[in-house]
Amino acid sequence: MKTTRNTTAKSAILELIKNSEVALSHAEIQKMNQELCDRVTIYRILDRLVNEDVIHKIATPDGTIKYAACNHNPHEHHQHIHNHVHFSCEKCHSVTCLDAVKPSYTIPENYLVKEVNFTLSGLCPACVESISK
Amino acid sequence: MKTTRNTTAKSAILELIKNSEVALSHAEIQKMNQELCDRVTIYRILDRLVNEDVIHKIATPDGTIKYAACNHNPHEHHQHIHNHVHFSCEKCHSVTCLDAVKPSYTIPENYLVKEVNFTLSGLCPACVESISK
DNA sequence: TTTTAAATGCAACCTTGTTGCGTTTTATTT
DNA sequence: AAATAAAACGCAACAAGGTTGCATTTAAAA
Ligand SMILES: [Zn+2]
Ligand SMILES: [Zn+2]
Ligand SMILES: [Zn+2]
Ligand SMILES: [Zn+2]
Secondary structure: OOOOOOOOOHHHHHHHHHHHOEEHHHHHHOOOOOOOHHHHHHHHHHHHHHHHHOEEEEEEOOOHHHHEEOOOOOOOOOOOOOEEEEEEEOOOOOEEEEEEOOOEEEOOOEEEEEEEEEEEEEEEEEHHHHHHO | OOOOOOOOOHHHHHHHHHOOOOOOEHHHHHHHOOOOOOOHHHHHHHHHHHHOOOOOEEOOOOOOOEEOOOEEEEEEEEOOOOEEEEEEEEEOEEEEEEEEOOEOHHHHHHHHHHHHHHHEEEEEHHHHHHHOO
């Protein structure tokens, strides 16, 4: 099996994502990183981190891809399933993991469900605040 | 207010979407349509149909945008909210509206929720079938 | 320290989506 | 039916997002 290595760029990008309150897009990471590494390398590092299950990928309602750190329950770490809800703000375009919100649904017949991708959208607390005054 | 017109291209594209079992991407519509109209026109027609609330936009977990016909309950037509669940097949990449699946969730505090975008992914019935033999 | 495969930079390329503008078409009015 | 106004269109050009191939560098195991 293929081994994976830790490099300065990989560690730096992982730290960025871990320290961020909101999920980050490739473009945002690139801006925060200007000199660290090439555009293409960022794509490859993000792919690796997703495969290693250290970060997860989120598609916003408009198709933008963002990345957030995984905080697995150690007991279910092997599951590799991210079934928490995300919130996407239509004003500031921030995307947040809502670990507290537990979604439920009826399992559709004949389908094999492997992943849950549930996104709520509207206004985030900061934008609700800024509009109401 | 701006009026909207019916053209041959618009009608043809709407028929394609209505007659399709699965949601269609811009690229798919373009292939099915080769000679009908320009690439840019397809984008503009899709935007118009979404604004007229005749079709709706779906972002798959990998960020691809697909379009499906709306089948509104006439009584709630004015709501313009699409809160049904979608299924995205990781093998054949088909996207389907699952009108029968009713999702539920707890509303996160301080957030203002306007839209729900719930996608399940895994294997569609056809792909489950084809793998099990 | 040597070795080897993973990771990187760079150039080139493709796909997806947008914008501006002159022309065509729809549908309303005369 | 003809004139009119604005919506819709085609086309070219552009911008952003993402991928691929290949030569070079680097991490980490031997
Ligand atoms: Zn916001
Ligand atoms: Zn998340
Ligand atoms: Zn399938
Ligand atoms: Zn749908």
